[in-house]
Structure formats: structure tokens, C-alpha cells
Amino acid sequence: GxxxxxxxxxxxxxxxxxxxxxxxxxxxxxxxxxxxxxxxxxxxxxxxxxxxxxxxxxxxxxxxxxxxxxxxxxxxxxxxxxxxxxxxxxxxxxxxxxxxxxxxxxxxxxxxxxxxxxxxxxxxxxxxLVDPEMTLSVPPLLTAATGMDALCHAVEAYTCTLANPLTDVFALKAISIIARWLETAWANGSDVEARTQMSLGCLLAGYAFSNADTSGVHCMAESLGGLYDTPHGIACSIFLPFVTEFNIPADPQKHGDVAKGRIQA
Ligand SMILES: [Fe+2]
Incomplete structure (x- = not known):
């Protein structure tokens, strides 16, 4: 390979x-x-x-x-x-x-x-060594699952209690990039621009959560993955809407920023 x-x-x-x-x-x-x-x-x-x-x-x-x-x-x-x-x-x-x-x-x-x-x-x-061309052959389902994992990293890094102004910058940028380009990368895997943007979004999300944390989505996704070998990105995708809905009342401002980040993308 x-x-x-x-x-x-x-x-x-x-x-x-x-x-x-x-x-x-x-x-x-x-x-x-x-x-x-x-x-x-x-x-x-x-x-x-x-x-x-x-x-x-x-x-x-x-x-x-x-x-x-x-x-x-x-x-x-x-x-x-x-x-x-x-x-x-x-x-x-x-x-x-x-x-x-x-x-x-x-x-x-x-x-x-x-x-x-x-x-x-x-x-x-x-x-x-992050070369987007290495991701060109990833099939659509895996593109969607891994891209949603990256989106969860960014959303959780931005809304978790360990978020700070530096990680917020990376997280919000990652959210806007992933929201704009994930569907394109999924629909047309050979779109180099979409793959490049997704590699960048994933990298920024990685910086963000590595210096803040992930939260409820990843806690439950890791449990599911450990017990049932559920692919990680799919497990994260399942929990993101429910955890977000639960968390919104705790920090409406930051969840509003997430929504705006997606609209502005
Ligand atoms: Fe993850």
C-alpha cells in the first residue's frame, strides 16, 4: 500500500x-x-x-x-x-x-x-509529514467517519471546560474548515483542494484538543469502541448531536459560536 x-x-x-x-x-x-x-x-x-x-x-x-x-x-x-x-x-x-x-x-x-x-x-x-495526497484513496464512508472525528475534536475542544483562548482559535478555524469541506471530500475523494482543507482542519483540531481536551462525545465513543470495536469516527458521530443538545444550556455563548463558525465557513 x-x-x-x-x-x-x-x-x-x-x-x-x-x-x-x-x-x-x-x-x-x-x-x-x-x-x-x-x-x-x-x-x-x-x-x-x-x-x-x-x-x-x-x-x-x-x-x-x-x-x-x-x-x-x-x-x-x-x-x-x-x-x-x-x-x-x-x-x-x-x-x-x-x-x-x-x-x-x-x-x-x-x-x-x-x-x-x-x-x-x-x-x-x-x-x-502531512501530505493531503496520501488521503486521496480513502473511501467515502471512511472519509465521512474520520472527518466527523476531527469535527468532534474541534467542537469538544472549544466547548470543554479546559478550553482556553489559544485552543479556541485553532478549534473555531477547524470547525469552519471541516464544515465547509467535509461533504466535498466525501462526495469527490479526488478533489485535492477538499482533501488539503480536510488535512488542515484535522491538524488544527488536533492542536486544539491536545492542548484543551475532548469531552462527553469522546468519553462515550471510546467506551463503545472498547466494548464493540465500533469505528471511532462513527461512534463519535452517533453521540455528537445528543451531547451537544445536553451541553447547550451550560454554555449557550460558545455553542452559538460553533453554529456561527459553521455558517461563516
Ligand atoms: Fe477522536
Whole structure:
């Protein structure tokens, strides 16, 4: 797939690589542990993640364990990493997760089926190579689902209690871009302008929620994903209208801004 030309290019310029492709949606701790074994056996010193949020989050978890040791479960929670993870270059192939710029990795605990989060400022990838052309072959349903994930990141970052003036700027811009371009990207996947805008919107949303937070939509979507393997963006889409309706009375001003952001797009 998309990883192969990148791998060949790296091998031609820098030397041998090893491919780890046993990535599952809603990646599990056991998948990450397998990846750690492959990386250790090979003696990897740099990781390159080519894929959607599942691939990038798996790579973040592998990179964490390569330098910090232990198992995924040792690092769930906030600011627990003792060392910087191994260098990671993230190349997203979807416009949704924002994982290429965020400081978290979501990993499913396979024993409890709870989606856990390793959250640490050290966890942001060393380099994010965001090339919208990598997203051109994403089919319509996945385009819609990942785009709605990005919209949820932006709306939740803007309306959650940890929002601040800096994250608000990124969140509102992301909302206006995604509202304007998601349907076009869904309807015509080869529209480079729509794909470019969606990659940008997703990136801005990633900055916003990584420095504020997500909230009710993601809490429930992660629970659903952990228990039933529901695709993340679809789970988020299901909850967004209900959580928004519930939250509006708590902050009519900010929800009004969200609505205006969409109209002005
Ligand atoms: Fe998400």
C-alpha cells in the first residue's frame, strides 16, 4: 500500500528497515507489545508510522516502551513518561485523528476492553509529514467517519471546560474548515483542494484538543469502541448531536459560536 514506496525510499537513502503491519482499528495493548518485539529484534532507532490514527497511536505506544520499558499498562494516565519515546515520524493517511500532532495514544486494554490513554507532552511525534495526497484513496464512508472525528475534536475542544483562548482559535478555524469541506471530500475523494482543507482542519483540531481536551462525545465513543470495536469516527458521530443538545444550556455563548463558525465557513 502507501507505506511501500516510503519504505523503499528510506532503504535507498538510509539502509535497512523492517515493516510492522499488524495494526488493528482500536489498537490493543497486545498489538503494541508485538510491535515492540519486532522493533527490539531489529534494533530500530527511528519509527515511521504510515496510516490512520490506529497506526500512529500504535507507533506512539511502541516508541514509549522502547525507551521507557515496561508494558503499555505501565504508562496509561497523565505525564508518567520518564524518558522521551523513540523518535517517531508520523505520516497520516486519513484526515481525522490528528494523532500526528497530539500528545496522546489511545490503546485498548485487551483484558478489560477499556480504551486507555497514554497522555504526555513528550509523546507528540518528532515530525509530522502531512501530505493531503496520501488521503486521496480513502473511501467515502471512511472519509465521512474520520472527518466527523476531527469535527468532534474541534467542537469538544472549544466547548470543554479546559478550553482556553489559544485552543479556541485553532478549534473555531477547524470547525469552519471541516464544515465547509467535509461533504466535498466525501462526495469527490479526488478533489485535492477538499482533501488539503480536510488535512488542515484535522491538524488544527488536533492542536486544539491536545492542548484543551475532548469531552462527553469522546468519553462515550471510546467506551463503545472498547466494548464493540465500533469505528471511532462513527461512534463519535452517533453521540455528537445528543451531547451537544445536553451541553447547550451550560454554555449557550460558545455553542452559538460553533453554529456561527459553521455558517461563516
Ligand atoms: Fe477522536
Amino acid at each position: 502507501l507505506a511501500e514506496p516510503i519504505r523503499k525510499d528510506i532503504e535507498a537513502r538510509l539502509g535497512e528497515t523492517v515493516l510492522f503491519s499488524q495494526i488493528t482499528p482500536n489498537p490493543r495493548d497486545v498489538d503494541c507489545e508485538r510491535g515492540v518485539e519486532v522493533a527490539r529484534d531489529f534494533g530500530a532507532d527511528v519509527l515511521v508510522a504510515v496510516g490512520g490514527g490506529s497506526a500512529i497511536d500504535t507507533a506512539k505506544c511502541i516508541a514509549t516502551i522502547l525507551t521507557n520499558g515496561g508494558q503499555p499498562g505501565d504508562w496509561y494516565g497523565f505525564d508518567k513518561l520518564k524518558k522521551y519515546p523513540a523518535p517517531l515520524i508520523a505520516i497520516p493517511t486519513t484526515a481525522g485523528t490528528g494523532s500526528e500532532v497530539t500528545t496522546c495514544a489511545v490503546v485498548t486494554n485487551s483484558a478489560t476492553r477499556v480504551k486507555e490513554c497514554i497522555q504526555d507532552a513528550k509523546l507528540a511525534p518528532s515530525v509530522a
